[in-house]
Amino acid sequence: MAVANAPANPDHLTWQGGTQPMKVGYGKLMMWIFLLSDTFTFSALLVSYGLVRFSFPTFKDVLPDMTYKTFELSQDYWPIPEKVFEAVPFLHGISLPLVFVGLMTFILIFSSVTMVLAVEAGHRKDKADVEKWMLWTILGGFMFLGSQAWEWAHFIHGTENGMTLANGAKVFGANLVQNEYGPAAFADFFFFITGFHGTHVLSGVVLNIMIFYNATNGVYERRGHYEMVEKVGLYWHFVDLVWVFVFTFFYLV
Amino acid sequence: MGHSVENSTEGQKPQTKELWKVFWILLVITAVEFVIAFQISSDSDFGKWLKISLFILLTFVKSFYIVGNFMHLRHEVKSMIWTIVIPVVFVVWLLAALVYFEGGYIGEVR
Structure with missing residues (x-):
């Protein structure tokens, strides 16, 4: 589209049947519809998490005298996130509730900004800027995945003391059958929901690398537009959006 | 765009x-x-x-x-916005209905 007299509707915005009805290209609209279907999947996961969580007793139902300060983990009631997620790499044994997950949230929000900056650079057809911001986005994605890998490893291996059951047996960490944090369903949902989100981040990073590769090789420059950066950008922002909800419902509420 | x-x-x-x-x-x-x-x-x-x-x-x-x-x-454009927003509103409606009508029941039977 580098010619001076471009048609009113460039090829990538024209549908087979004529002009695009919603003023977005076919691929972008389909990305939106796909993200909508993905919204349903994640909603289903979070709704079922909520239902199961509230069908378990809280610690106040079991031990009315216990407060949030004196809370202790038990398999008889649902845990509170501040007491489960309080470890940070290299700061062994120090209780820092929600600090690490806050860092992960920051990383993902930041990589969302660098992504939208890459999209903006694409509008200006600035190849060097697209490459720069895509690289930052990919880096952010890898940092998030690394953090999640650490968090999973810590969750699975557990704390040094573990949990002592009524029959004297010890439980360390978590698997799908039992865990030291609370009812089995708690760890099951943790693995499923953060795992499903992490899979999305992983595919997002793969897509970002492909876009970076194509942009660097001048594919989009020759094509005349950087709409592919926008489409993958939509996906990447969606992954960030899902994390905002997972963060609220899994780590804060 | x-x-x-x-x-x-x-x-x-x-x-x-x-x-x-x-x-x-x-x-x-x-x-x-x-x-x-x-x-x-x-x-x-x-x-x-x-x-x-x-x-x-x-x-x-x-x-x-x-x-x-x-x-x-x-x-x-407006039609694009509503195409995305309306289905999401239905999800929120579903959630509200589940909590309000079904939540207590699920708590009782499980």
Whole structure:
């Protein structure tokens, strides 16, 4: 589209049947519809998490005298996130509730900004800027995945003391059958929901690398537009959006 | 996406002020969520539900900024906006209906 007299509707915005009805290209609209279907999947996961969580007793139902300060983990009631997620790499044994997950949230929000900056650079057809911001986005994605890998490893291996059951047996960490944090369903949902989100981040990073590769090789420059950066950008922002909800419902509420 | 079509955008200066503003808004809201998480005690029923409502409210504020500005939905045509928003409203409706009508029942039978 580098010619001076471009048609009113460039090829990538024209549908087979004529002009695009919603003023977005076919691929972008389909990305939106796909993200909508993905919204349903994640909603289903979070709704079922909520239902199961509230069908378990809280610690106040079991031990009315216990407060949030004196809370202790038990398999008889649902845990509170501040007491489960309080470890940070290299700061062994120090209780820092929600600090690490806050860092992960920051990383993902930041990589969302660098992504939208890459999209903006694409509008200006600035190849060097697209490459720069895509690289930052990919880096952010890898940092998030690394953090999640650490968090999973810590969750699975557990704390040094573990949990002592009524029959004297010890439980360390978590698997799908039992865990030291609370009812089995708690760890099951943790693995499923953060795992499903992490899979999305992983595919997002793969897509970002492909876009970076194509942009660097001048594919989009020759094509005349950087709409592919926008489409993958939509996906990447969606992954960030899902994390905002997972963060609220899994780590804060 | 009007301006992506034009050719006069080449060599233009970056328009990134608005985007960084959204980044700071998201960051500040997340920081506020942390303050709420540790400053409001959940020991009373009032505090607990106040916290939960604030978290959900702030989450929706954040998603408004992400979807509206980062995903650019605010600047699309109206039919496009409603195509995305209406199905999501139905999901929220489903959730409200589940909590209000079915929640207690599921708690009883499981």
